Amino acid sequence: MHARPVLPALLLGLALLLLPMHSQAALFSSDLSASGFISFDTANSTTTAGSQSGELQHQSGGALNSAAFNNGPPSPDSLNGSFSDIGDGVGMLLSLAGDVQSAAQGNQGVFGDFGISLSNLSATAIITVTLQLNSNFGLLSASGQDAYLQLDTFLDGIDVYGRRWRDTLNGDVNEDSASALYTVVLNPGDSASISGNIEARFGAFSSDGLYSGQFSPFISIAEVTVRDDPPEVPEPGTLALLFSALGLLLWQRRTPSLRLAHDKE
Numbered sequence: 700m701h702a703r704p705v706l707p708a709l710l711l712g713l714a715l716l717l718l719p720m721h722s723q724a725a726l727f728s729s730d731l732s733a734s735g736f737i738s739f740d741t742a743n744s745t746t747t748a749g750s751q752s753g754e755l756q757h758q759s760g761g762a763l764n765s766a767a768f769n770n771g772p773p774s775p776d777s778l779n780g781s782f783s784d785i786g787d788g789v790g791m792l793l794s795l796a797g798d799v800q801s802a803a804q805g806n807q808g809v810f811g812d813f814g815i816s817l818s819n820l821s822a823t824a825i826i827t828v829t830l831q832l833n834s835n836f837g838l839l840s841a842s843g844q845d846a847y848l849q850l851d852t853f854l855d856g857i858d859v860y861g862r863r864w865r866d867t868l869n870g871d872v873n874e875d876s877a878s879a880l881y882t883v884v885l886n887p888g889d890s891a892s893i894s895g896n897i898e899a900r901f902g903a904f905s906s907d908g909l910y911s912g913q914f915s916p917f918i919s920i921a922e923v924t925v926r927d928d929p930p931e932v933p934e935p936g937t938l939a940l941l942f943s944a945l946g947l948l949l950w951q952r953r954t955p956s957l958r959l960a961h962d963k964e
Contacts, residue, residue, distance in 0.1 A: 727784055728925045730821035731828065731885075735918075736779035737789035740810035741772045748807035749797020749901065749910075755811070756790045756917065759783060765792075782815075788919030789813045790833075791897050795848065796911040799903040811897035813918060819885035824925050826885045830893060831921035833879060834861025837913025841865035846908030849900040852916035854893060857881055865910065880921065 737755045747770060754765040757778035764780070766773040778789070791811045819826045834852050841848050845868050853860035859881050864872035883891050895918065901910050 727782075727920075727923050728821075728824070728826065730819060730824055730925060731826050731923060732818040732820055733782040733787075733815065733828070733920060734780060735782060735787075735789045735813065735815040736777060737791060737811060737813045738777035739766075739768065739772050739791075740812060741776055744772070744809045745807040746771050746809070749795060749801045751793070751795055751809055753791060753793040756792060758787050758789070758919070761786065782920055785921065785923065786919050788830075788917055789815070790915060790917030793897075793899055793914045794837075794912075795899060795901055795914075797901060797903060797909070799843075799846075799906055799908050807902055808898065808900045810899070812894070813897065814892060814894040815918065815920075816890070816892045817883055817885060818890040819887055821925075822887050824887060824927050827922075827924040827926075828883045828885065828920060829922040830881045830883070830918060831879055832859050832861070832881070832895070832918045833916065834863075834875065835915040835917060836861065836863045837915070839863055839865045839912035841867050841908075841910045843867055843903065843908035844905035846903040846905065846910045847901065848910040848912050849898070850912060850914045851898045852895065852914075854881060854895040854918075857893070861916065863912075865912070867908070 735757065737757055739755060746768075750770065752767075752769045754767040755773055755776075755778050757764045757780055759780050760783045764778055766775055766778055782788070790813070793809060795809070797807075815830065817828055832852065832854060836850060839848055839850065847864065847866040847868070849864045849866070851860065851862045859876045859879060860874075861876070861879075862872055862874040866872075881893070883893070885891060897914075897916050899914060903910060
């Protein structure tokens with residue numbers, strides 16, 4: 700009974716352990732260029748109806764930058780800049796209230812636009828970016844014979860959205876997309892832009908009509924994964940160790956056959 704060769708097996712196992720891995724995950728790779736903006740739609744918003752207050756929000760490197768407004772457009776009316784950390788993103792904080800007198804007995808609205816731009820600067824890596832749209836609806840109400848408040852946020856052309864409507868005449872609506880996440884895969888050199896909207900519509904038409912609500916939608920970078928697609932070339936020393944182990948295994952298997960042939964002569 701022959702002893703099992705131990706040294707070649709150990710060398711082979713060591714060589715396999717030293718082979719490089721081909722994928723990695725990172726919180727935020729320098730190979731990813733990311734930026735975003737949030738803007739107040741001054742042209743289409745009715746800033747004098749009812750009570751309106753809030754702020755635009757842009758978070759970069761974990762630090763929040765904001766521009767407040769109160770029954771008028773913010774100054775500046777747009778925030779933009781780069782992102783560097785998981786959780787960075789853009790959004791709007793909005794608080795609304797009104798009645799038939801303050802809302803001027805008609806359809807009013809406050810609107811915002813946002814966007815995120817992504818670029819893969821690597822020549823070899825595939826970068827996967829997951830965005831998350833948090834609608835963040837607060838307490839909403841509409842009362843009286845005819846009053847309503849409609850709050851919506853969504854990504855353009857993508858089935859990611861949140862919707863809350865309070866309407867004393869036509870009924871309430873509570874809808875959310877199946878997922879608040881959207882994934883973008885960037886091959887080497889690829890770029891992508893994602894845009895969306897924030898919409899608040901409101902009105903009071905009866906003498907007893909009232910509406911109120913809070914809304915703070917925010918879109919952020921939830922995850923970044925980086926994977927090197929082409930396999931890395933093993934170090935020369937690792938290859939030499941691997942070939943040495945394989946050679947020893949072949950020699951161990953061949954030796955009994957040579958001894959058997961010699962004994963028969």
